[in-house]
Amino acid sequence: MFSSSSHLLERLARLVHNDAxxxxxxxxxxxxxxxxxxxxxxxxxxxxxxSYLGMTKGTVSQTLQALERKGLIEKQAASGDRRGVxxxxxxxxxxxxxxxPLGDLDASINALPKEDQKRFGAMLEGLMKNMLHRRSxxxxxxxxxxxxxxxxxxxxxxxxxxxxxxxxxxNDSDQICAEQEAAA
Amino acid sequence: MFSSSSHLLERLARLVHNDAxxxxxxxxxxxxxxxxxxxxxxxxxxxxxxSYLGMTKGTVSQTLQALERKGLIEKQAASGDRRGVxxxxxxxxxxxxxxxPLGDLDASINALPKEDQKRFGAMLEGLMKNMLHRRSxxxxxxxxxxxxxxxxxxxxxxxxxxxxxxxxxxNDSDQICAEQEAAA
DNA sequence: CCCAGTTGTATCGAGTCGATACTATAATAG
DNA sequence: CTATTATAGTATCGACTCGATACAACTGGG
Numbered sequence: 119m120f121s122s123s124s125h126l127l128e129r130l131a132r133l134v135h136n137d138a139x140x141x142x143x144x145x146x147x148x149x150x151x152x153x154x155x156x157x158x159x160x161x162x163x164x165x166x167x168x169s170y171l172g173m174t175k176g177t178v179s180q181t182l183q184a185l186e187r188k189g190l191i192e193k194q195a196a197s198g199d200r201r202g203v204x205x206x207x208x209x210x211x212x213x214x215x216x217x218x219p220l221g222d223l224d225a226s227i228n229a230l231p232k233e234d235q236k237r238f239g240a241m242l243e244g245l246m247k248n249m250l251h252r253r254s255x256x257x258x259x260x261x262x263x264x265x266x267x268x269x270x271x272x273x274x275x276x277x278x279x280x281x282x283x284x285x286x287x288x289n290d291s292d293q294i295c296a297e298q299e300a301a302a
Numbered sequence: 303m304f305s306s307s308s309h310l311l312e313r314l315a316r317l318v319h320n321d322a323x324x325x326x327x328x329x330x331x332x333x334x335x336x337x338x339x340x341x342x343x344x345x346x347x348x349x350x351x352x353s354y355l356g357m358t359k360g361t362v363s364q365t366l367q368a369l370e371r372k373g374l375i376e377k378q379a380a381s382g383d384r385r386g387v388x389x390x391x392x393x394x395x396x397x398x399x400x401x402x403p404l405g406d407l408d409a410s411i412n413a414l415p416k417e418d419q420k421r422f423g424a425m426l427e428g429l430m431k432n433m434l435h436r437r438s439x440x441x442x443x444x445x446x447x448x449x450x451x452x453x454x455x456x457x458x459x460x461x462x463x464x465x466x467x468x469x470x471x472x473n474d475s476d477q478i479c480a481e482q483e484a485a486a
Numbered sequence: 487c488c489c490a491g492t493t494g495t496a497t498c499g500a501g502t503c504g505a506t507a508c509t510a511t512a513a514t515a516g
Numbered sequence: 517c518t519a520t521t522a523t524a525g526t527a528t529c530g531a532c533t534c535g536a537t538a539c540a541a542c543t544g545g546g
Binding site: 119120122124125127131132133134135170173218220221222224226227229235237242243245246255258 | 303304305306307308310312314315318319321333339340354357399402404405406407408411412413414418421423425427429432433434436437439442
Binding site: 320348360362380383386387 | 504
């Protein structure tokens with residue numbers, strides 16, 4: 119009925135997902151932790167995580183509570199908006215990420231020929247774009263690939279975001295961002 | 303830290319997974335239903351499903367109970383081994399599968415160029431093989447690609463399984479099997 | 487007959503997840 | 517400058533997931 123790729127992808131996803139019951143964390147908690155490690159400072163909020171994971175706010179709120187209980191993340195009031203919450207990994211969270219069960223999948227991908235890895239990544243990007251379009255979701259690409267990204271080698275900060283009117287450190291621009299929109 | 307393909311694959315999987323909360327079924331229940339539609343008669347058992355999904359027996363048992371409650375599958379005593387249970391879709395189960403939310407992913411895959419689809423499938427197979435090897439899991443390939451598959455155009459049944467010593471209908475051999483091992 | 491191994495079920499506890507209802511704060515319109 | 521509306525996040529409920537553990541039923545070999 120469906121192309122065998124759908125079934126393969128689905129089963130592969132399940133196996134990876136079910137491997138993620140290690141280190142006292144659940145799969146979803148691992149994903150939240152991973153996201154917080156990769157997201158720049160504008161995107162480390164419950165709302166952005168919600169949109170990244172494609173779940174509801176309530177569920178994400180609970181997941182974050184679990185991670186906080188375990189001492190892996192910290193919450194802070196966001197600067198500027200008193201409704202907002204800013205999330206950060208603790209050093210324990212950082213440390214735990216070195217035992218990320220996703221490493222197994224990564225090893226399998228790296229076992230493919232270099233040429234295939236590149237093609238595989240490109241196809242996944244295409245697929246993702248298509249899926250995101252269907253659900254009108256955000257891409258969460260790297261900050262520096264965004265159409266609001268501006269080079270600016272003067273005045274201390276190396277770069278600049280024209281959407282948020284904020285200076286960007288090298289770190290900021292290497293990480294992923296909730297507001298990212300691919301440059302033309 | 304990890305290749306971006308790992309992250310993409312993980313997020314793609316999550317989005318697909320979270321789309322599968324339709325039709326009154328949960329993602330896992332959809333996968334069980336899908337499996338039962340694709341598995342040949344030797345493989346439609348709780349045990350085989352357990353190994354396919356990579357979960358524990360207890361969890362699968364509950365999932366099957368939920369599907370039975372909803373009238374989508376039927377249980378029968380297995381012939382031969384009185385411990386065994388044979389699972390079959392009801393007509394309601396068959397009907398529900400025509401609304402499988404996986405169709406969305408399939409549509410996205412089919413939107414790729416034909417050439418890419420082929421390559422993508424091949425890479426996924428390689429990845430899966432690697433992952434299965436790490437966890438010593440079963441492949442669940444099509445019966446007719448198995449090393450125990452024998453052509454036999456005489457005596458009614460078109461084919462034959464040399465492992466189970468059972469005749470195989472055309473249907474049997476097109477479906478996937480828990481015992482399948484790729485032919486040399 | 488006994489016993490190790492297999493197939494499946496029952497139960498528990500932590501967590502997932504959507505749905506819904508809620509609080510607090512911000513932004514905007516009149 | 518308030519009234520409305522929108523946004524960020526939390527609380528609670530119920531159905532389900534999932535591993536862990538314990539268990540019952542059955543098979544098959546000594």
